[in-house]
Amino acid sequence: MKICIVLHSYSGITRGVAEKIRTACGGDLVEVKSRKEYSKISAYTIGCMRARRGEKDPIDPDVIDVTPYDLVVIGTPVWAFRATPAMNGAMAALKGCEGKSAVIFATCGGSPGETLPFMRQALGEKGMNVRGECVITKKDLGTGAKTDELIALVGASGNP
């Protein structure tokens, strides 16, 4: 099973989870970067406003071709109860994703809000089949159990 792990991470937590998935399950990591620069202040002002509105940041890479993969794992931090604007950009940038299986996850302080339902919707509109989802809060990171659950979910989601 070929896995592509697409992620955005502002302060490193989502990247850390993505790296654990890759260590356990294999696969390629695609970390998207926003071309907009967010300071700690502008992340909470402009970034949260853009996240609430579902706006898409321009990102690098600007096209994410997942044609060669069997499963796409997509992870985002939560900003203002939504996916980050960079993640919105990443979902729009997915190419070759029609009919592909996906597992989505979000890391957050404790209040994921509508992040995963909105991601499900956006990916469903691109023809993806979201087979599982997981929220990892700051508290969950302490035990690692939730990350293990996510890894098990990824392992189980690749085959029809």
Ligand SMILES: Cc1cc2nc3c(=O)[nH]c(=O)nc-3n(C[C@H](O)[C@H](O)[C@H](O)COP(=O)(O)O)c2cc1C
């Ligand atoms: C601008 C901003 C907005 C945030 N909004 C939320 C939120 O609405 N709910 C929540 O539980 N955590 C929120 N957080 C916390 C992050 O989602 C959490 O720390 C996440 O794990 C960070 O992931 P990262 O290190 O990959 O960027 C916010 C953090 C930032 C910087």
